[in-house]
Amino acid sequence: MSKVDQQLEDLRAEITSELPSDISVSDVKYEGPELVVYTRDPKKFARNGDLIRQLASQLRKRITVRPDPDVLSRPQDAREKVMDVIPEEAGVTDLDFHADTGEVVIEAEKPGMVIGKHGSTLREITQEVGWTPEVVRTPPIESSTVSNVRNFLKQERDERRDILEKVGRQIHREEMSNDEYVRITTLGCCREVGRASFILSTPETRVLIDCGDKPGAEDEVPYLQVEEALGAGANTIDAVVLTHAHLDHSALIPLLFKYGYDGPIYTTEPTRDLMGLLQLDYLDVAAKEGRTPPYDSEMVREAIKHTIPLEYGDVTDIAPDVKLTLHNAGHILGSAVSHFHIGDGLYNVAFSGDIHYDDTRLFNGAVNDFPRVETLVLESTYGGRNDYQTDQEDSERRLKEVINDTHEKGGKVVIPAFAVGRSQEMMLVIEEAMRNGDIPEMPVHLDGMIWEATAIHTTYPEYLRDDLRDRIFHEDENPFLADQFNHIDGGEEERQDVADGDQCIILSTSGMVTGGPIMSWLEHLGGDPDNTMTFVGYQAQGTLGRRIQNGWDEIPMNRGGGRNGKLSLKLDVETVDGFSGHADRQGLMNFVKTMNPRPEKVLCVHGDESSTQDLSSSLYHEFNMRTFAPKNLETFRFK
Structure with missing residues (x-):
């Protein structure tokens, strides 16, 4: 045995x-x-x-x-009793019975009413019918992603149970080594922004944290083939932990399955859904641009099938000697600071992922309260000594000025924005400004994946800021359902109509102008000096967005079919700081300052060379701790 x-x-x-x-x-x-x-x-x-x-x-x-399957009541009998127990105002939209596990999945508009106080309604359901209830939210805005993920996981239930049993046996296997050490190997995002990837290893376990691409540099991928990572075989990795869904952290996770990995991915539930959305779009954009994608859509499905969603604060065994806890990072929906407790009190490491320290309109600020952290791996995107963002109020005031000035000129405002995070932040600011009369009412067109990403946000309101969550629970107060928002779903023809039509605001992907529908909007609107392009998010080195921001007024255009050309930009270009999902220099310093207890060592990553070195130096001088600005392919040993 x-x-x-x-x-x-x-x-x-x-x-x-x-x-x-x-x-x-x-x-x-x-x-x-x-x-x-x-x-x-x-x-x-x-x-x-x-x-x-x-x-x-x-x-x-x-x-x-x-329950044992052979003691279950018939689904048709149980259905009526379940509906009798659940209050009508819970808005149940579907009941799905799974006899193999004895679970009934209840989809409802108000899951809290199905759960009941301290789970009382759930217990009552089991007392009545014997089935184990599992509750999911009916999206207030229909989401094809959420629907597809749920249906896919339903179809794959048998295989998924096999995967989970295999993972469970791996987690609880016998420890084979008497050695004690903790190592971190950097596979990307050191002295650069993008291709985030790390290996956390012990004598017993290897965990991969993130596996992203580098914006504007498709050929620069994490160093996965080194011995510490996949060089010894994909299945020498015990687990993958994904901090959040942005492509510079998640894009290449399906590639692991192409290489033969078949283990678990730990992340939050909204990150799982957003990951699938963004990865499929990543493949679509590559195909449209004539590039060979690194994997196919089947690998995206494998990644989703192998994902084990965790909630914030749940302490979870992921290996014989590693416990993982995810905490809100305040960056985008479902983003997580990942805390690893290694051995029996041996060592603790936290990976910040991308963080926003202060509250925003969308999220509560990042959590930095842990029982212990000896080493912190900290993002440094805005870690430079001069990287101070304007506060939220000033940023919103400036955005409203840009919109009003453009409206007075008779022009249109086009905002390149990440589908996940910045777009929803913009929607909240614009909706409130119009409601309060601070800017004129006009259509706000959402292009690319923005509407779909917004639908996913409304599916998981418990991950949003407290007051926003409460508004989403009341349909008539849901700001994302405001009348002025229009989802562009008619392609180029609808874009042409909008360009020829009245004044409006356009939110469009991609946020760094690296492809996607924003290129079409530049063609339609770029030649009119009355229009304004407004940057509200980080523009990485090497991206077209950074070049336009720096003053380029002629840009290359790929018009398909091998036809390339140049486009002259005459529209006004503005940058409104303060809307980034990243903490600025002060926010990063405060994140470390208010940690209790403070870490002994900090590795400053995910920032350009000067930002990581500036932040590392400042943390050392301010808090007298050991700090590093590592290069890629360095290994740090602790203990």
């Missing part, structure tokens, strides 16, 4: 001994990081709401209780 099988036998015996004699345990399995307990008495389990909590606390494991 393997060590894992023996563990499960022992756990089954321990659980049985702790339960009342009239509650049976028919099987115990690992599924990913969870321990799943099957019982023939689910209704009795549900009557005692504290039982699962007590077992989880005693065993120090996440526990799910499921």
Whole structure:
């Protein structure tokens, strides 16, 4: 008998001994990081709401209780009883029964009402029908991404259970080494912005954190082939952790599956959905530009199938000697600071991913409160000594000035924006400004993936700032449903109509002008000096956005079919700072300053050379800690 099988036998015996004699345990399995307990008495389990909590606390494991399939009531009988238990105002839109696991997936407009106070309604459902309820939100704005991901995972349930069981056995395998060390190897994003990727390794485990591309440099990818990463084989990696969905962190994760990786990806649920959206668009853009994509859409589906979503604050075993906890990073929807607790109190490392320290209109500020962190890997995008952004109020005032000035000239405002994060921030600012009469009411056209990304935001309001979440719960107050927003879905013909029509605001991808519909808007609007192009997000070195920002007034255009040319830009170009999803220099310093306890070492990454070195030097002088501005392919050993 393997060590894992023996563990499960022992756990089954321990659980049985702790339960009342009239509650049976028919099987115990690992599924990913969870321990799943099957019982023939689910209704009795549900009557005692504290039982699962007590077992989880005693065993120090996440526990799910499921009914044995052969004790389940028929779905058609259970459906009526479930609907009787759930309040009508919860707005149930679908019930989906899965006899293989004894789960009923309840999709509702107001999931909180299905859950009930401290899970009381969920327990009542199980008491009535024996099925284990799982609740998901009905998107207030229909999202093809959310729908496709949910349907895909439903189709792949059997294979996904096999994946989870395999992952669970890997997590709880016997430790093979008596050595103790922690190493971090940098595979990208050091002294540069983009291609974020790191390996965190112990004698027992190797974890890959992020795997992104470099904006404006398609041929520069993380150094995955080195021995510390995939050089010894893709399945020497135990787990992948994704901090957030932006392509400079997520674009090349499907490539791992092309190389033979078949392990788990840990991230938040909204990051999983956004990851799929952005990666498929990444493939689409590559095809339109005549580039050979590094992987195909099947690999994107593999990545989604292997994703194990975690909620903020959940401490999760991801290897025999590594526990992971994700915390809000304040950057984009679902973005996470990833905290790793290694060994039995041996060492703690936190990877910031991209962070925003202060609250924004969309998100609460980044969490930096951890029990322990000896080493922090910290982004430095705006870490330079002069990288101070204007505050939010001044930024919004300046944006409104630009819109009003352009409107008075009779022109149109075009804003290149990332589909995820900046676009929704812009929508909130513009909607409120029009509602308050600070700018004239006019159409706001959303092009590219912005509408779809916004729909995903409304699916996961619990990840948004508290007051915004409350507004989304009330349909008549949902700012994203304001009348002025128009989704451009008619392609080039609709763009031409908008360009020929009345004054308006256009939000369009791509945010760094590296392709996508923004190129079309430049063709339509770039020749009119009454129009204004307004940058509201970071423009990386080497991108067309940075060049236009720096004064280029003639840009190359790929018109398809091998026809290239030049476009003269006569429109006004403005930059409004302060809307970035990244902390500025002061925010990064404050993030470290207010950490309690403060880390002993900080690795400053994800910034150009001067930014990482400036931030590293300042943290050293200010807080007397060891700091580094590493290069790519350096390895740091701790312990």
